Amino acid sequence: MYGWKDNIRRVRPYIPGEQPELKDMIKLNTNENPYPPAPAVEWILRGYDAEELNRYPDPSATLLVDAIARRYDLRREEVFVGVGSDDVLAMSFMTFFHSNRPLLFPDISYSFYDVWAETFDIPYRKIPLDDHFEIHSEDYAGENGGIIIPNPNAPTGIDAGQEKLEQIIRANPNAVVIIDEAYVDFGAVSLLPLIDRYDNLLVVQTFSKSRALAGSRIGFAMGNPELIRALWDVRNSFNSYTMDRITQKLGAASIEDEEYFQVQLARVVASREWTKKELRRLGFYFPDSRTNFIFARHERLPAIEIFHALKEAGILVRHFALPKIDNYLRISIGTDQQMQDMIRFLDHYLADH
Numbered sequence: 138m139y140g141w142k143d144n145i146r147r148v149r150p151y152i153p154g155e156q157p158e159l160k161d162m163i164k165l166n167t168n169e170n171p172y173p174p175a176p177a178v179e180w181i182l183r184g185y186d187a188e189e190l191n192r193y194p195d196p197s198a199t200l201l202v203d204a205i206a207r208r209y210d211l212r213r214e215e216v217f218v219g220v221g222s223d224d225v226l227a228m229s230f231m232t233f234f235h236s237n238r239p240l241l242f243p244d245i246s247y248s249f250y251d252v253w254a255e256t257f258d259i260p261y262r263k264i265p266l267d268d269h270f271e272i273h274s275e276d277y278a279g280e281n282g283g284i285i286i287p288n289p290n291a292p293t294g295i296d297a298g299q300e301k302l303e304q305i306i307r308a309n310p311n312a313v314v315i316i317d318e319a320y321v322d323f324g325a326v327s328l329l330p331l332i333d334r335y336d337n338l339l340v341v342q343t344f345s346k347s348r349a350l351a352g353s354r355i356g357f358a359m360g361n362p363e364l365i366r367a368l369w370d371v372r373n374s375f376n377s378y379t380m381d382r383i384t385q386k387l388g389a390a391s392i393e394d395e396e397y398f399q400v401q402l403a404r405v406v407a408s409r410e411w412t413k414k415e416l417r418r419l420g421f422y423f424p425d426s427r428t429n430f431i432f433a434r435h436e437r438l439p440a441i442e443i444f445h446a447l448k449e450a451g452i453l454v455r456h457f458a459l460p461k462i463d464n465y466l467r468i469s470i471g472t473d474q475q476m477q478d479m480i481r482f483l484d485h486y487l488a489d490h
């Protein structure tokens with residue numbers, strides 16, 4: 138018997154962190170920014186003229202593209218925007234990894250990469266990180282149909298540094314290399330200046346973490362005009378009006394407030410450094426984080442046990458039941474108060490267990 142069930146495409150979806158709506162929960166599980174977005178975002182929302190929503194949005198999101206281009210000293214033709222960097226990355230997988238050769242990415246990295254590769258039938262090979270979660274450039278020298286690396290890496294928080302990544306880009310002139318810089322603003326060095334030197338480099342960033350706009354869904358890619366054109370073409374063969382009118386305005390206003398951006402970043406970084414010091418005191422080990430999260434294991438207690446104890450206390454962090462990292466917790470950086478509350482709880486809990 139043949140039926141409609143045979144025509145369904147079956148995929149294994151990405152599983153995002155929980156989004157409980159509990160007001161008093163300390164939510165440190167999805168690397169959101171604990172602070173509000175730039176003040177102009179609220180002014181725009183309050184004054185928004187709903188009447189203009191009868192019109193389709195600008196499919197090229199010119200207002201936002203130009204604001205990003207100004208901020209990063211680029212031309213409009215070098216910027217692509219999407220509905221969160223998840224959208225930008227999905228479009229990039231479709232656009233640049235259309236090959237029979239395997240896509241390469243680290244075995245410990247953003248767990249959405251496997252899902253997109255499976256969804257778009259892209260062959261892939263995961264390259265093991267070393268025992269310290271470090272990347273080695275020479276591992277990416279083999280034949281491939283493209284490379285994607287998060288930097289700083291997620292969920293480890295490690296910044297591989299420009300030299301290693303540039304070696305990978307230089308060694309693979311026949312493949313597009315995507316650097317997923319979702320966390321770069323929290324203290325790593327962006328490879329953006331290299332897009333002029335390497336026509337195979339695409340740098341992807343997001344407003345979700347450093348710009349506190351996860352709820353608006355804005356991501357962007359920067360690269361040479363040929364790469365960017367190809368992305369728009371694929372996007373426009375799919376759905377031309379993905380980013381709504383309000384979001385385009387909010388994004389532009391957010392990126393124009395550099396002062397607020399820097400102040401708010403500095404607060405998150407200061408909380409992170411304080412939290413590192415306290416976690417170390419409590420017997421946690423972690424790679425040095427250049428992001429808004431810390432990827433830590435405890436010297437004595439299993440991660441899953443601490444995860445459940447925290448959750449019971451209303452503090453939500455992320456645990457990945459995956460090989461090599463199942464004894465780690467990924468703790469997002471919240472406000473100073475939230476981090477103090479978490480440390481106070483751990484202090485008591487660890488004293489009794």
Ligand SMILES: *Cc1c(COP(=O)(O)O)cnc(C)c1O
Binds near residue numbers: 222
């Ligand atoms: C959060 C994250 C993304 C997705 O961000 P959105 O812009 O919210 O879609 C992409 N890559 C990495 C490594 C991330 O951590």
